[in-house]
Amino acid sequence: SQQGEEDPQALSIQEGENATMNCSYKTSINNLQWYRQNSGRGLVHLILIRSNEREKHSGRLRVTLDTSKKSSSLLITASRAADTASYFCATVLGNQFYFGTGTSLTVIP
Amino acid sequence: EAGVAQSPRYKIIEKRQSVAFWCNPISGHATLYWYQQILGQGPKLLIQFQNNGVVDDSQLPKDRFSAERLKGVDSTLKIQPAKLEDSAVYLCASSLMAGPYEQYFGPGTRLTVT
Numbered sequence: 772s773q774q775g776e777e778d779p780q781a782l783s784i785q786e787g788e789n790a791t792m793n794c795s796y797k798t799s800i801n802n803l804q805w806y807r808q809n810s811g812r813g814l815v816h817l818i819l820i821r822s823n824e825r826e827k828h829s830g831r832l833r834v835t836l837d838t839s840k841k842s843s844s845l846l847i848t849a850s851r852a853a854d855t856a857s858y859f860c861a862t863v864l865g866n867q868f869y870f871g872t873g874t875s876l877t878v879i880p
Numbered sequence: 881e882a883g884v885a886q887s888p889r890y891k892i893i894e895k896r897q898s899v900a901f902w903c904n905p906i907s908g909h910a911t912l913y914w915y916q917q918i919l920g921q922g923p924k925l926l927i928q929f930q931n932n933g934v935v936d937d938s939q940l941p942k943d944r945f946s947a948e949r950l951k952g953v954d955s956t957l958k959i960q961p962a963k964l965e966d967s968a969v970y971l972c973a974s975s976l977m978a979g980p981y982e983q984y985f986g987p988g989t990r991l992t993v994t
Contacts, residue, residue, distance in 0.1 A: 801980040802980045804982060806985075811987075811988075811990075812987055812988070813884070813971055813973075813985030813986050813987050813988050814923070814971070814973075814983075814985040815985070816982040816983065816984070819980075819982055859922050859923075863980040864980075865979070865980070866928065866935055866936060866978050866979060867925075867936070868913070868925060868983070869925075870915075870922035870923045870924070871922050872921060872922050873920075873921070873922050
């Protein structure tokens with residue numbers, strides 16, 4: 772299966788700390804995307820990194836991609852209580868989107 | 881810009897009953913997706929439309945699930961008859977076109993089958 776797998780499954784940190792979550796996948800990709808899902812809501816796109824890129828930044832988000840290891844990481848710096856959500860990676864090849872199993876992040880105020 | 885709209889937000893039905901979900905994508909978005917998200921899991925693609933044509937329905941349980949996108953805008957997803965294992969959130973998403981582009985998601989419909 773192409774589906775990515777995130778780890779850890781759950782992460783709990785104090786406000787102000789950094790949060791890192793990882794995504795591993797199995798086959799080739801065109802790009803990899805990260806999404807956030809607040810409880811009871813739909814997914815919101817955070818950042819897209821192409822297969823020929825190694826690192827990308829957006830505000831407090833930093834994404835890395837290592838295609839040789841078939842893995843990506845999402846770093847959220849200076850976390851806030853509002854960052855509490857589930858985070859999913861999506862591997863994309865052509866028209867195919869495969870979402871991972873998600874990391875549940877809790878930021879304690 | 882209005883987002884992706886879905887209705888209803890919640891639905892409770894008994895097994896073997898039928899149910900339908902509605903989705904209105906962002907205006908101008910050619911591609912529409914239906915996902916099934918079981919509690920604690922990531923979304924699983926059920927069907928993808930490009931305008932009113934089906935691009936991918938390989939994971940749609942066609943014996944009980946059907947979907948259509950008339951006139952290339954709104955879409956409906958139907959389940960008939962429902963099973964207990966269909967309990968999930970059904971998410972609709974749209975993107976400007978098919979391919980490796982970001983998707984915009986609606987709030988989802990939470991279905992409970994008893």
